[in-house]
Amino acid sequence: MxxxxxxxxxxxxxxxxxxxxxxxxxxxxxxxxxxxxxxxxxxxxxxxxxxxxxxxxxxxxxxxxxxxxxxxxxxxxxxxxxxxxxxxxxxxxxxxxxxxxxxxxxxxxxxxxxxxxxxxxxxxxxxxxxxxxxWADENYQCEVGLYGESKSIKHLRDMVKRVSMTDVNILLSGEQGVGKELIAKTIHKLSKRRNDDLTIINCSSLSDSDQRTCFLDPQKNMDDSGIIKSGTILLNSVEELSTSLQLKLLNHFQQPENEKLNDQGCFDVRVITSSSVDLEQAVKNNTFNKELYYRLNVFHVAVPTLRERGADIILLAEYYLQKFSKEYSTRSMHYSEEAKQLLLRYNWPGNVRELINQVKRVSLLNDSNEVNLEHFDLPKKTNAKQSLRTIKDEAEKDVLVTMLETHKGQVASAAKDLGVSRATMYRLLNKHNIIPDVRYYNGGYAAE
The missing domain is CATH 3.40.50.2300 (Response regulator)
Known part of the structure; x- marks a missing residue:
């Protein structure tokens, strides 16, 4: 103190x-x-x-x-x-x-x-x-998808900071579009390897003869020029590896550390893997090597979906709107309240990637200062394959958002109108990651 x-x-x-x-x-x-x-x-x-x-x-x-x-x-x-x-x-x-x-x-x-x-x-x-x-890392984190104030993103930032300074194997999991590759870039940027290269390999395009797999074989690595010898490697969609490459990767992790070094002692590669599927279930289905899964899962980072991040949706949308306005030299814009509510209600199956594409489209095509509902190219119909639980949850979330909007963010009034206790109201808000933030409601308050 x-x-x-x-x-x-x-x-x-x-x-x-x-x-x-x-x-x-x-x-x-x-x-x-x-x-x-x-x-x-x-x-x-x-x-x-x-x-x-x-x-x-x-x-x-x-x-x-x-x-x-x-x-x-x-x-x-x-x-x-x-x-x-x-x-x-x-x-x-x-x-x-x-x-x-x-x-x-x-x-x-x-x-x-x-x-x-x-x-x-x-x-x-x-x-x-x-x-x-x-603070020096904040702008970088903002760029790579760690921007926000929700509990889930704060927890993610904390885990990234903790694991970045270690050399443990990292498994990044999460839906497509949540930013796993960007998280890997952040980990590399904050690590002691930041001055070396980050090499990104998409496992779906790897063949057994691909020279990019030579980092798993120190004997080949010694003689082949242009092969990765240091830095960080990200294996995207690791579940796409063939059985033989899974065994090769497992063999790499099982080697004693001194056997992974070449004659000059410069073969020093950190491996980060990412997956959009449940690898544990893949192990049960015998489509992924069990021992390899445990080797990769030393430190598991689950990247949250955009719909789990609540009011971060608005923060990200505003950030990228300003970013693209400057990039494309278009006029500065802001979102209408109706547009904000649409962004909060939409399910975002494509996560942050989908949001970025929508904001980019708005920045390029909108000629006015205000972004309204008609400027978004979002699906007009819900997914017919949604489960009954998903439909129920989305309907419940819509009611909560509407009530908060009607009562200008005042939880007690909204709870009374719904006929539930304040404690129940807060439990439902926490369930759906809804923050009755005064920033997103118009009108007066009791204290104003």
């Missing part, structure tokens, strides 16, 4: 939104913090951008600001730790609780316990310093 009374260790930046010049602000400044009190939201964006990384304390106790406006700023800011100040009775307001849950690392109710607030601000300054070591 940062010592508040140690000026040399502080030098933090703090933005106080809606706060009068109170004693705790003076104490922060005495401890070496650079503070800025902001009362005009029109200048808040520029201030937060200038001060970032920083701690932002927002006073919601007097309802001076639109909660929706504050939420929009909180969702866009990077490297900002948000702390809310509220009145105790405001904890009964769903929109306030949702804002704290979505964006804040802590909150305090009036009267403010000054010492605790100062300790929290100091601790968050320390967290910002620690987190700054990984």
């Amino acid at each position: 940062v010592a508040i009374n140690d000026k040399k260790k502080s030098n933090g930046r703090l933005v106080a939104m809606g706060c009068t010049y109170e004693p705790w602000i003076a104490l922060l400044e005495q401890a070496g913090w650079k503070t800025h009190c902001c009362y005009d939201l029109r200048t808040a964006d520029a201030i937060l951008e200038e001060y970032s990384p920083c701690v932002c304390i927002v006073d919601l106790s007097n309802n001076d600001f639109s909660l929706n406006s504050i939420s929009q700023r909180a969702s866009k800011t990077k490297h900002v730790k948000w702390i809310a100040i509220i009145k105790k009775e405001q904890l009964k307001i769903d929109s306030i609780c949702q804002f704290i849950n979505n964006f804040c690392i802590d909150f305090f109710s009036t009267p403010i316990p000054t010492s605790q607030l100062l300790d929290t601000a100091g601790h968050q300054l320390g967290m910002l310093e620690i987190e700054s070591t990984s």
Whole structure:
């Protein structure tokens, strides 16, 4: 924890939104913090951008600001730790609780316990310093499909960071289009092999005589020029390997490490594999080597589907819309609320790849500033082969989304209208990965 009374260790930046010049602000400044009190939201964006990384304390106790406006700023800011100040009775307001849950690392109710607030601000300054070591990778992660704030993508980011610095065998699994190849690129980029090549091999195109399989045979590797000797190899669709190549790959993993090196000791290849099928079931069906499966599955990374990522769908759609607008030199666009609801309701069988293609199409063909329903080329009919459970789940999800939209994101009101308890409502929202995020609902809130 940062010592508040140690000026040399502080030098933090703090933005106080809606706060009068109170004693705790003076104490922060005495401890070496650079503070800025902001009362005009029109200048808040520029201030937060200038001060970032920083701690932002927002006073919601007097309802001076639109909660929706504050939420929009909180969702866009990077490297900002948000702390809310509220009145105790405001904890009964769903929109306030949702804002704290979505964006804040802590909150305090009036009267403010000054010492605790100062300790929290100091601790968050320390967290910002620690987190700054990984910020250099954020743009890369955004590009490769690790962008988002859902629980599933945060868990995926954590696993990728943990496994990247090791040399264990990695099996990436997930539906087609979820970004397994992009995840492999991230692992390579963050690994100690980042300065070597990443070679991607599609197993469906491999034959037993293909020279690209020579990395599995160190004796051939010693003599053949142009053969992979170091770096990372990604075997895409590993389930497509022939029986003989499966045995060859198994033999590679079974060799002692010293036998995998050539005379110059430079044969040092890390193997990552990916699959879009259930390899465990393939083992049961005797179509995939059991021992090889256990060798590959040392560290299993399951890449979530897009439909499991909730509000990330909107974040990704907005990110790629801006990306393609710049790439194709088209006008800057935004999504209508109807378009956002369509994106959230659609099942996305092609996952992130399908979303990217849809946004690319919109960027190329839309001549207006707003993206509406008619700009998407999405199927008008549902898949007739869907199971009864899938149809029921999708209908249940549609009802929940519609109710939240009707009640402007207020969970308690939506639950009452549905005739269920608030606890049941939250269970259903968690089941379908729906976040009643104030960013995606129009209209007023109790706290606004």
